[in-house]
Amino acid sequence: VDARIDRLQRITAASPGVxxxxxxxxxxxxxxxxxxxxxxxxxxxxxxxxxxxxxWPEGDRELRSWIAARLRARGAEVAxxxxxxxxxxxxxxxxxxxRLALRGTVAGVDRETYPAALDLLRSRGVTPDAGSExxxxxxxxxxxxNPRGDGLTPGRRAALLASGRPIIADEAYAExxxxxxxxxxxxxxxxxxxxxxxxxxxxxxxxxxxxxxxPPPAERAAALAAKRARDLQAGTLAQSIVxxxxxxxxxxxxxxxxxxxxxxxxxxxxxxxxxxxxSWRFRDAEGGFSLFVETDLDGDDARLLACAARPGVAxxxxxxxxxxxxxxxxxxxxxxxxxxxxxxxEAAVRLERTARAFRRxxxxxxx
Amino acid sequence: VDARIDRLQRITAASPGVxxxxxxxxxxxxxxxxxxxxxxxxxxxxxxxxxxxxxWPEGDRELRSWIAARLRARGAEVAxxxxxxxxxxxxxxxxxxxRLALRGTVAGVDRETYPAALDLLRSRGVTPDAGSExxxxxxxxxxxxNPRGDGLTPGRRAALLASGRPIIADEAYAExxxxxxxxxxxxxxxxxxxxxxxxxxxxxxxxxxxxxxxPPPAERAAALAAKRARDLQAGTLAQSIVxxxxxxxxxxxxxxxxxxxxxxxxxxxxxxxxxxxxSWRFRDAEGGFSLFVETDLDGDDARLLACAARPGVAxxxxxxxxxxxxxxxxxxxxxxxxxxxxxxxEAAVRLERTARAFRRxxxxxxx
Numbered sequence: 093v094d095a096r097i098d099r100l101q102r103i104t105a106a107s108p109g110v111x112x113x114x115x116x117x118x119x120x121x122x123x124x125x126x127x128x129x130x131x132x133x134x135x136x137x138x139x140x141x142x143x144x145x146x147x148w149p150e151g152d153r154e155l156r157s158w159i160a161a162r163l164r165a166r167g168a169e170v171a172x173x174x175x176x177x178x179x180x181x182x183x184x185x186x187x188x189x190x191r192l193a194l195r196g197t198v199a200g201v202d203r204e205t206y207p208a209a210l211d212l213l214r215s216r217g218v219t220p221d222a223g224s225e226x227x228x229x230x231x232x233x234x235x236x237x238n239p240r241g242d243g244l245t246p247g248r249r250a251a252l253l254a255s256g257r258p259i260i261a262d263e264a265y266a267e268x269x270x271x272x273x274x275x276x277x278x279x280x281x282x283x284x285x286x287x288x289x290x291x292x293x294x295x296x297x298x299x300x301x302x303x304x305x306x307p308p309p310a311e312r313a314a315a316l317a318a319k320r321a322r323d324l325q326a327g328t329l330a331q332s333i334v335x336x337x338x339x340x341x342x343x344x345x346x347x348x349x350x351x352x353x354x355x356x357x358x359x360x361x362x363x364x365x366x367x368x369x370x371s372w373r374f375r376d377a378e379g380g381f382s383l384f385v386e387t388d389l390d391g392d393d394a395r396l397l398a399c400a401a402r403p404g405v406a407x408x409x410x411x412x413x414x415x416x417x418x419x420x421x422x423x424x425x426x427x428x429x430x431x432x433x434x435x436x437x438e439a440a441v442r443l444e445r446t447a448r449a450f451r452r453x454x455x456x457x458x459x
Numbered sequence: 460v461d462a463r464i465d466r467l468q469r470i471t472a473a474s475p476g477v478x479x480x481x482x483x484x485x486x487x488x489x490x491x492x493x494x495x496x497x498x499x500x501x502x503x504x505x506x507x508x509x510x511x512x513x514x515w516p517e518g519d520r521e522l523r524s525w526i527a528a529r530l531r532a533r534g535a536e537v538a539x540x541x542x543x544x545x546x547x548x549x550x551x552x553x554x555x556x557x558r559l560a561l562r563g564t565v566a567g568v569d570r571e572t573y574p575a576a577l578d579l580l581r582s583r584g585v586t587p588d589a590g591s592e593x594x595x596x597x598x599x600x601x602x603x604x605n606p607r608g609d610g611l612t613p614g615r616r617a618a619l620l621a622s623g624r625p626i627i628a629d630e631a632y633a634e635x636x637x638x639x640x641x642x643x644x645x646x647x648x649x650x651x652x653x654x655x656x657x658x659x660x661x662x663x664x665x666x667x668x669x670x671x672x673x674p675p676p677a678e679r680a681a682a683l684a685a686k687r688a689r690d691l692q693a694g695t696l697a698q699s700i701v702x703x704x705x706x707x708x709x710x711x712x713x714x715x716x717x718x719x720x721x722x723x724x725x726x727x728x729x730x731x732x733x734x735x736x737x738s739w740r741f742r743d744a745e746g747g748f749s750l751f752v753e754t755d756l757d758g759d760d761a762r763l764l765a766c767a768a769r770p771g772v773a774x775x776x777x778x779x780x781x782x783x784x785x786x787x788x789x790x791x792x793x794x795x796x797x798x799x800x801x802x803x804x805e806a807a808v809r810l811e812r813t814a815r816a817f818r819r820x821x822x823x824x825x826x
Contacts, residue, residue, distance in 0.1 A: 102515075120508040128511070132499050141487040144495070144664035148469075179546050179668070183690040212688045297511035299695030301546070321579045323550040327694050328666030 096394045097409055104397075104406040111439040113361075113407045113426040116238065116381050120430070122350055123297045124337070131336035135329070143332035149320035151177025151304075152331040158338055159290070159304050168280035168288075174312065176305045176319055177326045180298070181264045181291035184305035185231070186212055187318045188260045188287035191311055193218050195258060196228020204384060204413040204423070205231070206238045209262065220415040224251065229258035234278055235266025239384040239413050239425040241358070241377030243275065253281055258308075262289045267347055269379035270355040284308050292334060294381070295347060300330040354381065357428040357436060364440035365426075369447065381429035384410070389422045389450055396422055396446065398455035405442035463761045464776055471764075471773040478806040480728075480774045480793040483605065483748050487797070489717055490664045491704070498703035502696070510699035516687035518544025518671075519698040525705055526657070526671050535647035535655075541679065543672045543686055544693045547665070548631045548658035551672035552598070553579055554685045555627045555654035558678055560585050562625060563595020571751060571780040571790070572598070573605045576629065587782040591618065596625040601645055602633025606751040606780050606792040608725070608744030610642065620648055625675075629656045634714055636746035637722040651675050659701060661748070662714060667697040721748065724795040724803060731807035732793075736814065748796035751777070756789045756817055763789055763813065765822035772809035 104110050135143040150156070156172040163170045178184040189209075192199070193216040201210070203222040209231055213220045221227050230252060234244050244252070252259055261278040279286035291303035303326075307315040319325075358377040365372060365385070374385040389396065393409035400406055410423025426443075428436055449455070471477050502510040517523070523539040530537045545551040556576075559566070560583040568577070570589040576598055580587045588594050597619060601611050611619070619626055628645040646653035658670035670693075674682040686692075725744040732739060732752070741752040756763060760776035767773055777790025793810075795803055816822070 115513070117513055120512055123508050123511045125503045125508055125511065129500060129503055133496060136492045136496055141490050141492055141664075142666075144490045144492065144666040145487055146482070146484055146660075146665045179690040179694075182688075186689055208688065208691065211684070215685070215688050293513075297508075298513045299509075299511040299699075301690065301692075301694040301697075317578070318582070321549075321575065321582050322553055322689065323546040323668065324575065325668075327546075327668040327697055329697060330668075330694055332666075 094394065094412065097397065097412065100394065100397050101406070104401065107401075110401075110404045110406055111431060111435050111442060113405065113428070113431060113439055115408070115430070116425075116427050117430050118294050118298065118381070119353065122353060124341070124346075127337055127341065128333060131333045135332040135336050138332070143329050145328060147325050147328040147331070149316055149325050151175070151326055152328075152335050155331050155335040155338075156304075158335070163277060163288075163306070166274060166280070167276040169283070170306055174306050174309070176307070176316055177331055178303045178305050178319065179323055179326045180293055180301045181262060181289050181303040182208055183319075183322065184289040184303050185209055185260060185262055187305060187315050187322070188289065188307070189213060189216055189218065190318055191307075191314060192229045192258055192260065192287070198227045200224060200227035200230040201415050202232065202237055202240070203415060204239055204410070205415065206233065206262065207412040210415065222415040227257065229260070230255070231260045231262065233262045233264065235263055235275055236269055236379040238265060238380060239382050239408070240375065241380045241382055241384070242375060243269065243378055249278070252278065256285075258285045258287070260287045260289065264289070264291050265294055265380040267295055268351060268354060270351050270358070271378070272348065272351060279306060284310065295350060296334065300327070300334060302326060302330050302334050351379070354379070354429055357431065357433065358383070360433045361426065361428040361436045361440070364437045365443070368440040368444040382425050382427040384413070385424050385426055387422045387424065387447065389447060391422060391450070393422045393424065395455050396424070396450050399449040400442070400446040402449065403442035403445040405439050405446060407443075461761065461779065464764065464779065467761065467764050468773070471768070474768075477771045477773055478798060478802050478809060480772065480795070480798060480806055482775070482797070483792075483794050484797050485661050485665065485748070486720065489720060491708070491713075494704055494708065495700060498700045502699040502703050505699070510696050512695060514692050514695040514698070516692045517683055518542070518693055519695075519702050522698050522702040522705075525702070530644055530655075530673070533641060533647070534643040536650070537673055541673050541676070543674070543683055544698055545670045545672050545686065546690055546693045547660055547668045548629060548656050548670040549575055550686075550689065551656040551670050552576055552627060552629055554672060554682050554689070555656065555674070556580060556583055556585065557685055558674075558681060559596050559625055559627065559654070565594045567591060567594035567597040568782050569599065569604055569607070570782060571606055571777070572782065573600065573629065574779040577782065589782040594624065596627070597622070598627045598629065600629045600631065602630055602642055603636055603746040605632060605747060606749050606775070607742065608747040608749055608751070609742060610636065610745055616645070619645065623652075625652045625654070627654045627656065631656070631658050632661055632747040634662055635718060635721060637718050637725070638745070639715065639718060646673060651677065662717065663701065663704075667694070667701060669693060669697050669701050718746070721746075721796055724798065724800065725750070727800045728793065728795040728803045728807070731804045732810070735807040735811040749792045749794040751780070752791050752793055754789045754791065754814065756814060758789065758817070760789045760791065762822050763791070763817050766816040767809070767813040769816065770809035770812040772806050772813060774810070
């Protein structure tokens with residue numbers, strides 16, 4: 093993370109009145125707190141209070157069965173024992189990167205992608221490369237990619253499968269496609285070289301830190317050893333809560349509600365941006381939490397963020413998402429997920445003020 | 460982990476009637492489930508349901524303040540911002556090992572030590588070395604070491620400090636010294652090169668996965684970046700529960716009760732072993748959950764564990780804890796922490812039967 097941007101984001105997060113289009117968080121309007129509380133109280137009554145004790149590194153058996161069953165319903169051949177529960181999707185990606193870094197140090201990625209994955213690659217000496225030639229393996233977000241909010245094209249999917257290279261398929265947002273057409277998992281068509289990653293962070297809530305990894309079968313033992321070495325196991329309590337919660341929940345109905353909720357906000361922000369900033373360009377989101385916008389401004393995106401403080405709006409500077417430094421206009425990610433519809437309108441107004449301040453040369457010095 | 464031993468341990472754990480002296484778990488008799496339930500329900504009522512949302516990578520501010528205050532009371536100069544909340548002590552050790560592996564690949568350790576730390580070292584290409592010459596840095600468990608249940612001698616402590624080398628000080632058990640004389644933290648005397656590690660797993664419960672790391676000040680930014688890359692943050696819900704729980708809890712009184720509880724079990728197991736197996740040798744525990752026993756048997760400790768299945772007892776084979784393969788008699792770790800007093804007496808009787816079966820050549824083939 094760029095230290096200047098991190099500092100600005102922390103200041104923003106602590107400032108009341110700022111409309112925060114940053115962070116990529118799910119809306120707490122959708123957190124099922126009552127049902128989670130019931131699940132919590134029920135697991136505390138289980139024998140030996142197992143929810144508070146250590147568990148096995150691969151995770152809760154019933155939870156892994158649920159995950160495997162959902163993946164089977166989408167066309168994959170996968171059993172509970174193929175699934176490793178992880179401390180969020182991030183840890184699943186980290187384990188996959190740890191193993192794949194042994195196979196090659198150039199990873200194919202989208203031109204813009206998830207910043208924490210870029211950090212992970214770089215920390216392991218792997219170069220993220222947005223080209224498609226000469227890469228050793230791929231990190232992709234099928235279904236819905238962060239930050240663009242679009243899916244893999246059929247051509248890109250076919251090329252990935254034809255490449256014969258290992259793939260990390262990070263499905264963090266895949267179930268939040270607004271059309272509900274969650275694609276067949278990539279590992280269903282390339283089981284021996286695909287590292288499938290999923291999470292409850294976007295669909296249920298992130299504070300539990302429950303994700304999962306389905307490694308290629310030949311890598312399962314090594315991946316499990318890596319999981320154990322990293323933190324022994326994902327939180328037993330969090331896994332138990334999710335497992336008990338899922339027994340009583342209609343998860344597909346939950347996803348339908350979430351899709352409608354986020355789609356409405358995506359449309360509202362898109363309209364507001366087109367009204368206030370007609371020269372900024374972006375594609376409508378097919379799902380997820382954000383739009384990725386190309387502005388008509390040139391220069392330092394951290395300065396643009398600093399200029400946003402007075403109008404009272406915040407966003408994620410686009411440079412965080414770039415595999416390589418990009419020439420051309422400033423880009424930014426704007427998240428609609430946690431912002432109420434009226435505030436999305438106001439955010440666009442404030443972004444327009446921000447752009448004016450930027451053009452006037454505001455916030456020349458950014459610490 | 461040795462695959463044979465892992466398999467035997469899983470079979471044992473699933474067998475009712477086996478007295479399990481393995482695992483190093485805290486007793487669920489001491490889990491404060493009602494108070495944790497109150498804490499959980501209270502944090503769900505906080506604004507924006509922050510306990511279920513993403514948090515900052517360094518962790519909950521109030522929790523870090525609590526941790527820092529307790530360390531200051533033991534003589535260390537440390538502020539909340541020096542503390543990084545981790546997904547258990549294991550992750551804290553993993554981050555420290557990741558950084559220190561860049562400084563040298565020979566780590567000084569006790570002759571027997573925590574198996575998951577040994578796995579971590581080896582997975583990073585670091586050789587654990589029980590000698591004191593020629594090591595690049597140290598991994599130690601001050602206060603109470605696993606598996607021996609003893610503390611650093613004053614001479615060893617002085618030698619560590621005089622070495623000038625980096626130290627990982629894993630205090631997982633330090634507050635569970637039966638005499639309550641928790642030593643001054645090592646990092647109070649070597650702040651610039653000590654990685655201090657602590658956890659709530661032994662004193663409160665492990666299922667929350669809340670530990671902490673205090674890195675040397677010059678390493679704080681790198682350690683925080685490593686934490687973020689690994690899993691973004693420790694579980695927000697778990698941290699929130701602990702933070703809310705601690706507001707109302709008398710933690711020192713809790714520790715006093717835990718020490719008395721475990722000390723009684725340690726004494727009971729020691730008596731039973733001396734009665735049933737007078738030729739086995741061990742030192743009484745000064746704290747923690749286990750004794751480390753030298754038997755009068757020679758050979759394969761996995762076979763000894765296989766022999767224990769019929770009498771119905773389980774333990775941790777000593778080879779798991781050795782930095783280097785050791786000649787000499789079979790050793791084993793026996794944990795008293797989760798076993799009721801009567802069952803500890805019975806465990807010793809069964810261990811004596813196990814030894815007889817082993818001498819007769821039982822379980823010659825261990826898968």
